[in-house]
Amino acid sequence: LKLGVLVSGGGTNLQAVIDSIEQGKTRGEVRVVISSNPEAYALKRAQKYGIPGIYIGRRDFTTREGYEGEMIKVLKGYGVELVLLAGFMTVLSPGFVSEFRNRIMNIHPALIPAFCGKGFYGRRVHEAVLEYGVKVTGATVHFVDEGTDTGPIILQEAVPVLDDDTVDSLAERVLKVEHRLYPEAVRLYSEGRLKIEGRRVRILRG
Numbered sequence: 001l002k003l004g005v006l007v008s009g010g011g012t013n014l015q016a017v018i019d020s021i022e023q024g025k026t027r028g029e030v031r032v033v034i035s036s037n038p039e040a041y042a043l044k045r046a047q048k049y050g051i052p053g054i055y056i057g058r059r060d061f062t063t064r065e066g067y068e069g070e071m072i073k074v075l076k077g078y079g080v081e082l083v084l085l086a087g088f089m090t091v092l093s094p095g096f097v098s099e100f101r102n103r104i105m106n107i108h109p110a111l112i113p114a115f116c117g118k119g120f121y122g123r124r125v126h127e128a129v130l131e132y133g134v135k136v137t138g139a140t141v142h143f144v145d146e147g148t149d150t151g152p153i154i155l156q157e158a159v160p161v162l163d164d165d166t167v168d169s170l171a172e173r174v175l176k177v178e179h180r181l182y183p184e185a186v187r188l189y190s191e192g193r194l195k196i197e198g199r200r201v202r203i204l205r206g
């Protein structure tokens with residue numbers, strides 16, 4: 001399975017996917033990493049494994065179509081079959097999504113449909129979780145559709161919110177689950193075991 005990973009930051013989810021491939025758990029290959037941030041440490045992670053790491057910045061294009069068109073060209077150029085958004089902080093247009101219909105995944109650090117949508121990303125998600133006072137949060141891997149964090153859900157796992165949790169302690173605990181969940185979703189996809197039925201994703205037996 002040829003993967004393209006879109007990143008913006010530290011790239012710990014990218015690292016988790018690379019690790020699962022290196023360990024032989026997932027039959028796949030990260031063909032290219034595209035970052036919306038030239039300083040993203042995720043690009044250094046790619047470099048370490050000889051994976052092409054490319055900065056493509058919205059500011060270098062006059063239109064969003066031009067920006068997304070460049071990313072699509074690069075992804076297709078590398079024969080990418082599944083696009084992973086991993087800490088990618090730019091909202092993609094319906095045009096981009098339609099180029100890779102049901103072949104884009106995202107990981108969100110909460111139990112969608114809670115604490116998701118515009119404005120809910122990164123630390124902000126955990127701030128909102130603590131502000132609200134919920135006792136359980138978690139992580140979600142889902143297919144990307146035209147909305148924000150609204151596509152068919154593939155995997156979820158709950159994470160307890162502890163009384164003395166801070167944003168940092170909670171983020172760290174959720175991130176650990178993300179690093180297990182995302183590679184698992186990619187593995188299932190690579191084995192052809194994800195069947196989308198309307199809004200639901202059925203996991204076929206191995």
Ligand code: GRF
Pocket residue numbers: 007008009010011012013014042086087088107108109121122123175178
């Ligand atoms: C983290 O907040 C993670 O929960 C979300 O994106 C952010 C950065 O992830 N998925 P990464 O370390 O760049 O993969």
